Amino acid sequence: MSTNQATVSTIQRPKPPTQWQLFYRTFCANKGAVLGLMVLVAMIVLALAAPIIAPHDPYELFTGKEQLPPMFMEGGDKAFPFGTDDAGRDTLSRLLYGARYSLFIGLCATILSMLGGISLGLSAAFWAKRWGKAVMLVNDILMSYPSLLLAIIIAAILGPSMTNTIITIALVCLPPFIRLTRATAMVELQRDYVTAARVMGAGTPRLLFITVLPNCLAPLIVQATMIFSAAILEAGAIGFLGFGVQPPDAEWGAMLGTARQYIQSNVWLAIFPGTAIFLSALAVNLTGDGLRDALDPKLKQVS
Known part of the structure; x- marks a missing residue:
């Protein structure tokens, strides 16, 4: 009987959850992260x-x-x-098309800063004596400036355009990636x-990018979500000051x-574009909190 009971208990023992299941x-246990991800996916869609x-062409002048008020206010138009804005263009259409610019700028700037930060951070950790000290010295100087002030200075030098805005934000968001990558590596x-x-x-490239880098990705992914949120806010601030994407875009x-x-x-x-920037940044931050909880082994709840 004891042998049969042991066999039955062995058969009925549940399999341990995989890493993806954990x-x-x-991630799903964090309701705020799930809500943030849903809002972010909805904005992307x-x-x-x-x-x-979009009900109208975003550049069409009526x-x-x-300056028509929203349709739920007095004097509004259901169309x-x-x-509408000061030139008679439909605000809803411009908000929908504006999501393309803002999210694209934030995503591209985050990817560029992540690639550059990982490369510089890994090299600074591997060659820590001279090259590492030089990289961290420049990194500390950049981090000593307020990010918005630094972004305005770079944007003013490069000139107003979407490409220059992406480059500007990528440079401003580079230091946190360098510091985190170097410390982890x-x-x-x-x-x-x-x-x-x-x-x-x-070899050195294999050692850095195949052996070491995969074990550093968890904190870097979480950092990327936070940088993505900051990049959206920086793009909005630069555009607000007139150094980013130029009207009528x-x-x-x-x-x-x-x-x-x-x-x-x-x-x-101002309420509608401001709310769009706020919701997108909040959604990315909430998603990043969920990723941090899910990727940190100390915070995982095994049940």
Whole structure:
């Protein structure tokens, strides 16, 4: 009987959850992260589907319809659900198309800063004496400046355009990636598996990008979500100040910059793009919190 009971208990014992199952379970346990991811996905879908769902062309001027209030306010028009701007262009259509600019700028700037930061951080950790000290000295100097002030200076030097805005934000967001990559890589370089890879004759590129980098990705992914949120805010601030995407292109920061002179009289012109920037940054931050909980082994809940 004891042998049969042991056999039955062995058969009925559940399999331990895989890493992906643990990740999914921990991420879904964070309701705020799930909500943030849903909002972020919805914004991406709306941005991609803007040519289909936008009620009007974002550049079309409707003469005599300038600064119409939203349709739920007195004087509104059902043909323009969110009203029109100072030139008579549909605000809802410009918001949908503006999501393309703002999210694209944030994504491209995050990817560029992540690639550059990982490369410089890994090299600074591997060659720590001279090259590492030089990289960290420049990195500390950049981090000593307020990010927005540094972004304005770089944007003013490069000139206003979407490409220059991406370059500007990527440079401003580079220092956190360098610092985090270097700190994580220096810990990993002391591990036994790195010593074993060196003994087996692994070259420097293989040692850095194949052996060490995969073990540094978890904190870097979380950092990327935070940088993505910051990049959206930086793009909005640069556009608001007139150094980013230029009118008549529909970008949320540029829309805010155009609306600032009408804030006291027609406040809705600033409310809608400002709310879009706020919601996108909040959604990315909430998603990043969920990723941090799911990727940190100390925070995973095994049940």
